[in-house]
Amino acid sequence: MEESLEILEQLYKKVLLGAALERDNLDYVCYLHPTWPDQGSPTARPSACSHTPGARGKCQQPPTSSRPTSAAAVGLKTGAWETALLQLTVVQVMVTRTLSVETAFHAKERYREIIKILLQSSDFDSKLTCMFQSSDKLLGHMAAKCLASLLYFRLKEKITLSNFWLAFCQKNLSEYSENEGGVYCLYTLTAVLKEILKGTCSQKTEILKQFLTPLDATFEVFYNSLFSQHFEKLQDQSKMVNSLIHFLELLELLIASRLHLELQCPCQRVFFLKPTCVLRVVAWPVQAFVKRKLIVFIKKCLLCKVGEDLCQGSVAASVPPDEHLDGDLLALAEAVLHAVDSGLLKTLSVCGRPSCFGGGDMQPGCGCLPGPDHGILRAASLLIIKSLDIKFQNYVSAKDMKVDLQRFMSELLAFLKPHLEPSVRSQHPCEWLSQVFIEQDDDMLEAAKASMGIFLKLSREYEAAESVTQEKELWYHHTHQNGYNPHCIFLFFLKNIVFDSTVLLDFLISSETCFLEYFVRYLKLLLKDWDAFLTICKGFDVIDSNEGMNICGFMSSPGQDRSSNQTELSLLAALGSHRNAHARDSWASGAAPEPRKVVGSPETHATVQASRLSSPQASQSLVDYDSSDDSEVGSTDPCFANSEQTSSPQEAVKKTQNTVGTLGEERKLSLELPSRPVFPKESNTPFSVAGDIAPDNTVYEAGISYRTVKCFEELQGAIYRLQKKNLFPYNPTALLKLLKQIEAICNKSMNAL
Incomplete structure (x- = not known):
């Protein structure tokens, strides 16, 4: 395990600098293939290489150790956790370096080959999604970031999206559930959309279409399911709030892609066709910051300012007019006014203590009055x-x-x-x-x-x-x-x-x-x-x-x-x-x-x-x-x-x-x-x-x-x-x-x- 960590640390330093690699590609693949710590130790990693086409029998077995005693179990688990986090970090940095124009051509090609070999593994995506179920939040977050980077890499390299990933999204977004899979799924989708909108390539519309088309109908299903919930009856309301926040970010990006790119998908209009679903959330007994995010989101939609921070300087010089946009904005405006008539302003919490950096409370004796x-x-x-x-x-x-x-x-x-x-x-x-x-x-x-x-x-x-x-x-x-x-x-x-x-x-x-x-x-x-x-x-x-x-x-x-x-x-x-x-x-x-x-x-x-x-x-x-x-x-x-x-x-x-x-x-x-x-x-x-x-x-x-x-x-x-x-x-x-x-x-x- 110590040798594996040492090799991964050396690889991380090289990739971070964009340097060339000495070892064979398959050797690196064996050390990078993720393993969920709860399922076993990193010694199981060579068996994962056997699932990679062309890799069977070529991987060198990392040094194995005897089965740990109970006294060493905690140390082994900590080492496996560190190894998994380092693996995810290296893969993510490697994808970033591969897509960067500043990376040398020879090094970039080596990184691209290693990533493609990793993606050929039949259980690669499944192991990343398994980490979503881990009790360790950091591990789940890093797995989601790594998966989002690999999804964007697939889109840029015109590699077909994984069937497992598509099935995973459709399962978790078919209806709202209180498990962690749906939240991580929304986070991953949001991260990929951000990368697409921030990109400078001339084929952003084609990339976005390839990404949204398989999941188009799924977004509307989840939209209806999420906003039809009875917030007071949920057992874990914090998970509902997390899902709501992540889905609002996803909706914002979908609308931004509609405004800034030449693409028309039904999922980009779902909010405008059913705005009352979102407006009803303002009446829910949720925290004030959730209502604030809702109101600001709707304001941006009315002003057509959604996604400005992501798309500025990288949008097409001329985007064809959206024939449905005026009608959608009118429907949203009428829904807002109807909500105001129904008492929308009375449900907004305006008074309260001002929030500090990071959302914490005011420190005692700061002298700041609430407003x-x-x-x-x-x-x-x-x-x-x-x-x-x-x-x-x-x-x-x-x-x-x-x-x-x-x-x-x-x-x-x-x-x-x-x-x-x-x-x-x-x-x-x-x-x-x-x-x-x-x-x-x-x-x-x-x-x-x-x-x-x-x-x-x-x-x-x-x-x-x-x-x-x-x-x-x-x-x-x-x-x-x-x-x-x-x-x-x-x-x-x-x-x-x-x-x-x-x-x-x-x-x-x-x-x-x-x-x-x-x-x-x-x-x-x-x-x-x-x-x-x-x-x-x-x-x-x-x-x-x-x-x-x-x-x-x-x-x-x-x-x-x-x-x-x-x-x-x-x-x-x-x-x-x-x-x-x-x-x-x-x-x-x-x-x-x-x-x-x-x-x-x-x-x-x-x-x-x-x-x-x-x-x-x-x-x-x-x-x-x-x-x-x-x-x-x-x-x-x-x-x-x-x-x-x-x-x-x-x-x-x-x-x-x-x-x-x-x-x-x-x-x-x-x-x-x-x-x-x-x-x-x-x-x-x-x-x-x-x-x-x-x-x-x-x-x-x-x-x-x-x-x-x-x-x-x-x-x-x-x-x-x-x-x-x-x-x-x-x-x-x-x-x-x-x-x-x-x-x-x-x-x-x-x-x-």
């Missing part, structure tokens, strides 16, 4: 707002949409209210979004984009119906009351970043969020809805100037005079309340109230990772943002045309890294754009930065509106300078044109004063 689970709050909020957005795209009645929006947003705001800051509870309902997503940029922008989609859909419906002014005013107030007015949401976002244009620039040159799409859609809305934007800014300025008036009262028509404003205020004042003194003082200084965190700052957003634009799809979406259905800016402006754009996004971002850091200094310089100032210098109106009130207490548009347009002006100048030096990672001509139009309409409105 809500912000991950649950963000996921549940985005779940509802995105589901409404998807469902509303298929609505035809503005009245039905308004009713549904009122019902679900009231449910959401009531769910969030106990967990928001005290100052937010009594302020503008639209502030919920920036508060809930303050620490998660990507989710915040997805929620803002979804809320804008709802607003635009309702806007088009009201415009098509040619609604009278009074109905439109009530609808405008409805947008504030239910927290989805896009102007308020954007202004709260700018407040959180302290109107810093460098933060906006960082978002624009990053492909990690949907900010570019969101920003372009908002600028187009701003051009059409400029008067409403100025009216909302007046409300912000009045609040910031300590007049204590609720912003909902400023939702009158821009054409109405001051007296009609006061009339409507008297009707709507009951729907809002005043800001407290602390919030007013904080906002008057232009900063967010404590303990509010800033989404971005010049220090945290000045550096852009070059890997952000590595995905072909990401760079393509950045260039094609103007090709949407509601795009109204399709032409290019000769003043900003740049025919010598950098061809490589990575190169552009690398150059941009050296330039963005100096933007803070460049902001002090005059803009190179040949345009007049945003606000005329000859104006005698005394403008302050926080709240602009003239001596006669008249509110001018030069408060938060001034800071907003000034931020756009600085952003426009920064983009223009980067583009002029070929440092911007994509063609920003249409974006610059939108910013230029905003500047023009602002100047026009100021000159009209």
Whole structure:
């Protein structure tokens, strides 16, 4: 046994370094063939070689020892356990080295031959699966990892999958059982799918099809069996939780393969066809982390962001559209909203102690106070707002949409209210979004984009119906009351970043969020809805100037005079309340109230990772943002045309890294754009930065509106300078044109004063 361990250790060191091997291949096969320690000692290994074709009679017998005495039994068992673990580790590393491009060709061929001889053994897979039944969890885990590596090797080398393995999967996934075989089976399948999606070969679709086809029907059977269980009646609920967690990971990978690869299998749609099965688990008396994983999983599915960490940079440049995807997303959105109607939010555990690294409890005396689970709050909020957005795209009645929006947003705001800051509870309902997503940029922008989609859909419906002014005013107030007015949401976002244009620039040159799409859609809305934007800014300025008036009262028509404003205020004042003194003082200084965190700052957003634009799809979406259905800016402006754009996004971002850091200094310089100032210098109106009130207490548009347009002006100048030096990672001509139009309409409105 000691000699066997010594040979295995030498082999492990050689394979780890990718070095060539001296011994004959069959000698190594004899020492690598796994033996379950509970079934015997490693001395039985040569008999296993006899099952390998071409190996009979050629294996050298390792030195045998006499039958151990009872005193030596423990030592022998420990040695057998160490030998088995080392065997599994060597095989796994050997597979990794064989598939690596860094391994020398001669050594790689030797490793490949040894692995193929091992796979020819009729009982090789059965011995690995036998280890799943071992009471030793480490041994079972290593056996599953080793088996997953060998399965992936078979797929890469176009070797037929083992009939024993397929039968093992079909048996353990035919129905849910509380044995360990099903959990290890799910783990192995998940590990293989991860390797396929992470791979860089051009035949990933064919490999995945070869792997999924034999097990396609089995996944649906297990799906129905698992989610039809009565959790309270199970004897061992921990095994159910393990199976649930592993199967959710498997479902996520199956959906990711659907989104990122050109493959359509029934098992990839099983979740979308029966989403209520998964949603029912939220009502089970399971641990909070299980519900959290469920909600986050569903959120990723709605956003089509499943498998981003695995597939980024390795997906095909163009994947054919999935004809069933829109219908599946609609079915999922309707199922989510139905679950919310049935009390989904009431079953979520939001309060509790914050978890430490590894999921442990807080150490005594750490001084950290318990708080809500912000991950649950963000996921549940985005779940509802995105589901409404998807469902509303298929609505035809503005009245039905308004009713549904009122019902679900009231449910959401009531769910969030106990967990928001005290100052937010009594302020503008639209502030919920920036508060809930303050620490998660990507989710915040997805929620803002979804809320804008709802607003635009309702806007088009009201415009098509040619609604009278009074109905439109009530609808405008409805947008504030239910927290989805896009102007308020954007202004709260700018407040959180302290109107810093460098933060906006960082978002624009990053492909990690949907900010570019969101920003372009908002600028187009701003051009059409400029008067409403100025009216909302007046409300912000009045609040910031300590007049204590609720912003909902400023939702009158821009054409109405001051007296009609006061009339409507008297009707709507009951729907809002005043800001407290602390919030007013904080906002008057232009900063967010404590303990509010800033989404971005010049220090945290000045550096852009070059890997952000590595995905072909990401760079393509950045260039094609103007090709949407509601795009109204399709032409290019000769003043900003740049025919010598950098061809490589990575190169552009690398150059941009050296330039963005100096933007803070460049902001002090005059803009190179040949345009007049945003606000005329000859104006005698005394403008302050926080709240602009003239001596006669008249509110001018030069408060938060001034800071907003000034931020756009600085952003426009920064983009223009980067583009002029070929440092911007994509063609920003249409974006610059939108910013230029905003500047023009602002100047026009100021000159009209």
